[in-house]
Amino acid sequence: MKRALIIDDEPLARMVVREYLQDFDQVEVMQECNDGFEGLKAIQQYQPDLIFLDVQMPKINGFEMLELVDNPPAVIFTTAFDEYAIKAFEAHAVDYLLKPFNKDRFNKAVEKYLAQAPGGASPKKTEELLEMSNSPAQHERIVVKTGTKVKIIPVQDVIYLAADDDYVSVYTAEGSYLKNKTMNFFEKMLDQRYFVRVHRSYIIAIQQITRIDPYEKDAHLAILKSGAKIPVSKTGYVKLKQVLGI
Amino acid sequence: MAAPLSSSKLYGILILCGLVWMGLQTFIVHSFVAVTDKELSSWYTAFTDGIVSSVLLAAACWLINNNLRYYQPGKGSYINILIWCGALAIICTAGCQYILPLLTTGDSYVNFLVASKYIRAFIYFLAIGWMAMISMIWYSQIDQKENERRKSEAEKLARDAELYNLRQQLQPHFLFNSLNSINALIGFKPDEARRMIHQLSDFLRGTLKKDDQQQVALTDELQHLNLYLDIEKVRFGHRLQTEISCDEKSGVAILPSMLLQPIVENAIKFGLYDTTGDVVVSIRAEMDGNYLILMVQNPYDAQTSRPKQGTGFGLRGVQRRLYLLFARNDLMETYANDNIFTTIIKVPQMQV
Numbered sequence A: 001m002k003r004a005l006i007i008d009d010e011p012l013a014r015m016v017v018r019e020y021l022q023d024f025d026q027v028e029v030m031q032e033c034n035d036g037f038e039g040l041k042a043i044q045q046y047q048p049d050l051i052f053l054d055v056q057m058p059k060i061n062g063f064e065m066l067e068l069v070d071n072p073p074a075v076i077f078t079t080a081f082d083e084y085a086i087k088a089f090e091a092h093a094v095d096y097l098l099k100p101f102n103k104d105r106f107n108k109a110v111e112k113y114l115a116q117a118p119g120g121a122s123p124k125k126t127e128e129l130l131e132m133s134n135s136p137a138q139h140e141r142i143v144v145k146t147g148t149k150v151k152i153i154p155v156q157d158v159i160y161l162a163a164d165d166d167y168v169s170v171y172t173a174e175g176s177y178l179k180n181k182t183m184n185f186f187e188k189m190l191d192q193r194y195f196v197r198v199h200r201s202y203i204i205a206i207q208q209i210t211r212i213d214p215y216e217k218d219a220h221l222a223i224l225k226s227g228a229k230i231p232v233s234k235t236g237y238v239k240l241k242q243v244l245g246i
Numbered sequence B: 001m002a003a004p005l006s007s008s009k010l011y012g013i014l015i016l017c018g019l020v021w022m023g024l025q026t027f028i029v030h031s032f033v034a035v036t037d038k039e040l041s042s043w044y045t046a047f048t049d050g051i052v053s054s055v056l057l058a059a060a061c062w063l064i065n066n067n068l069r070y071y072q073p074g075k076g077s078y079i080n081i082l083i084w085c086g087a088l089a090i091i092c093t094a095g096c097q098y099i100l101p102l103l104t105t106g107d108s109y110v111n112f113l114v115a116s117k118y119i120r121a122f123i124y125f126l127a128i129g130w131m132a133m134i135s136m137i138w139y140s141q142i143d144q145k146e147n148e149r150r151k152s153e154a155e156k157l158a159r160d161a162e163l164y165n166l167r168q169q170l171q172p173h174f175l176f177n178s179l180n181s182i183n184a185l186i187g188f189k190p191d192e193a194r195r196m197i198h199q200l201s202d203f204l205r206g207t208l209k210k211d212d213q214q215q216v217a218l219t220d221e222l223q224h225l226n227l228y229l230d231i232e233k234v235r236f237g238h239r240l241q242t243e244i245s246c247d248e249k250s251g252v253a254i255l256p257s258m259l260l261q262p263i264v265e266n267a268i269k270f271g272l273y274d275t276t277g278d279v280v281v282s283i284r285a286e287m288d289g290n291y292l293i294l295m296v297q298n299p300y301d302a303q304t305s306r307p308k309q310g311t312g313f314g315l316r317g318v319q320r321r322l323y324l325l326f327a328r329n330d331l332m333e334t335y336a337n338d339n340i341f342t343t344i345i346k347v348p349q350m351q352v
Helices: A011-021 A036-046 A062-067 A086-092 A103-116 A123-132 A183-189 A234-244 B007-036 B042-070 B075-103 B107-115 B117-170 B172-188 B190-209 B218-239 B260-274 B313-326
Strands: A002-007 A027-033 A050-053 A074-079 A095-098 A141-146 A149-154 A158-164 A167-172 A175-179 A195-199 A202-205 A209-215 A219-224 A229-232 B215-217 B240-246 B254-256 B279-288 B291-299 B332-337 B340-348
Touching: A002 A011, A002 A036, A011 A027, A011 A103, A011 B172, A011 B218, A027 A036, A036 A050, A036 A062, A036 A149, A050 A062, A062 A074, A062 A141, A074 A103, A095 A103, A141 A175, A158 A183, A167 A183, A183 A195, A183 A202, A195 A229, A195 A234, A202 A229, A209 A229, A219 A234, A229 A234, B007 B042, B007 B107, B007 B117, B042 B075, B042 B117, B075 B107, B075 B117, B107 B117, B172 B190, B172 B218, B190 B218, B215 B218, B218 B240, B218 B254, B218 B260, B218 B279, B240 B260, B254 B291, B254 B340, B260 B279, B260 B291, B260 B313, B260 B340, B313 B332, B313 B340
Parallel strands: A002 A027, A002 A050, A050 A074, A074 A095, B240 B279
Antiparallel strands: A141 A149, A158 A167, A158 A202, A167 A175, A195 A202, A209 A219, A219 A229, B215 B254, B279 B291, B291 B340, B332 B340
């Protein structure tokens, strides 16, 4: 028996999925969720094998919700968006269904999932999907989990990011938050006009820089408005000069 | 129409005409003077006459040409041009009568000059009139071309805007999600599905029919808006509620069609996607003197959405339209406080 969740902010949209699923005895819907927060809770509670996920939802979208899940289950996207990351969907999600979808199309998606998931889900694939995809709001905010709460950080509030073992620390005026992602992920996702990876372990918001001092040989130190001193590597300095136009 | 002359070519031709005119006049005057006055200097006298009268004529032509460049006479004022031509012809003749005796000698020539003043004035008049006609045709043609260019540019702009609006108004996202809701309703509430199809059709038909240039009464605009709101309410269930207040006086007020729509769309979008609770979108209309005041409010989350994002693309479009229609930038204001986002627009009413 596969356990499934339906996460969509439109009740009627959830109803379609539930109705179509009636033909699949091997899939059981554990819960329907109104938004990403409910979705997160339900995922923790039920550890589902499969989720049907809408993209545009209140507060945090489907992609951002997935980012906060440690071992994401298999995902079938159900969305009216076709402008986002269709390629990534095709390569990595179990499937994507463009609303409105018909029964045949839906059956194909579920059968595809059942065929490729003899044991459990394929969290690896979902991880890859997240790395690849361009989520709708990625340039605008970073979603992090602090304890059981979800914190939404507008990118304007970010001072700098620092690598921290397997995590990345996101520093803001209010404090720092850990996010289970790589520096490469952030380097790709953040707007390169405003954020520069100045060091293997550091990305800084260029608006926060007050001064750049020489430091040892080839290296520099960027002094930020908050007083933080961030090491700038040789290649980082070249990149920084390019973005600043000096 | 043949390829129009460039202005430098035209002026070249006119100068050539002037030189030919000078030569002809010299020749003609000489033929008269030579009969009566056998002096050797008759060629000199004729030449002087030719130069002086041609220069005066050229000056008159230049004056009338320049005049017509900046002033195109209306249908009833061609008589003004005639008067102008006459006056210039008289001035030129008088100039000749005054200047030429100073430069030449010989009584017979002076007699000839005085005797020929009427014929000279008439010829001047014809020449200046001809110049005026050429100038008028020339400049009206330039004007027409300029108008055509402007018109086609404006048409192109309007077409682009129309296309853009169509895409905007059809809102594929809204449309597909609505169709998805209908898909859900068909299974267990066919009657509601049918009603929603009708609402959606009415809304789309209304949207397609709407002309941006049109001015509509607020009640009509609200009726169209209600179709949209009803559909959104089916989609989002109890989460979305709307409050609309509009008294009789403001109901008949006029506003540009589809002006309110993007503001309400924006309010719904921000309300629904920026908060997780129930969303009340309120629309209030009232009259303030000569202005129709429209206020749209929606909840939002001050923590996650910036004021900068508050004036999204939809609102910028509204502001731009208000500016284009009324040439004023102060007709739209937005406020954000206490987790309520407020958009206020003022629509000036025509004086009755």
